[in-house]
């Protein structure tokens with residue numbers, strides 16, 4: 001049985017398989033309308049979410065499956081003190097696969113140790129968010145036609161942003177990928193990523209607080225929200241929250257073929273005037289997230305193309 005806790009749980013070949021399957025589903029979604037008939041997905045969300053939870057649910061519903069779950073810790077037995085281990089033991093007999101979001105780093109790993117069904121990490125604290133990474137990768141692959149030979153700017157809260165951590169971990173496996181890490185000093189990437197991933201892998205990267213200066217070099221600009229809920233005090237958040245605001249004047253410095261991604265939700269970091277720029281693809285990215293989650297669910301359930309279409313081939 002497979003789980004997805006970190007993007008590195010998938011080999012490069014498995015990752016490419018899921019992205020390619022996601023693209024096939026995108027082209028012919030109706031072909032997959034019944035591939036999960038009779039299957040159930042549980043969404044166990046101990047932290048707020050709009051896109052991740054609903055895109056998981058849409059993914060399962062699109063394939064004929066059913067969904068059950070909760071969308072806040074308050075509405076589950078966690079509020080009574082139940083452990084994640086006990087919850088997952090029970091959910092294992094209610095569903096075939098589950099997606100879990102939790103404010104504590106490592107909670108989905110604990111769940112996977114007690115689970116009898118595949119566990120997908122839908123975001124654990126400031127740590128990882130592998131299905132957002134799959135969403136980011138399918139967007140880049142579809143729009144740029146490749147995942148190698150790219151200069152990727154990441155801007156905003158690189159310290160607490162779990163989507164940033166997972167995306168860096170996944171992208172360093174492709175060749176000639178260069179990072180421009182744009183943040184205030186206090187919100188730079190965690191030390192373990194710098195040392196164990198970037199330095200150890202001899203990856204080309206720079207850390208800076210200048211967005212305009214590096215804008216002309218970028219193929220992708222990955223904007224992120226300052227993660228208010230992970231700050232220890234509100235004053236620091238208020239001081240740092242508007243460090244970078246992408247607006248139309250800054251977009252003038254970008255290449256014609258440069259795409260702006262954002263995992264969403266956006267607060268102030270991208271001015272709404274940028275939305276009409278054809279290079280702003282964050283809403284399209286959210287849409288692609290459904291297709292790639294469909295592909296992931298199929299893979300983790302062991303439903304490969306041969307198996308699901310055995311009657312028609």
Ligand code: NCD
Nearest residue numbers: 051052123163225263264265
């Ligand atoms: C992200 C998350 O939850 O980490 N959102 C998402 O899943 N699309 C990013 C964020 O909350 O800023």
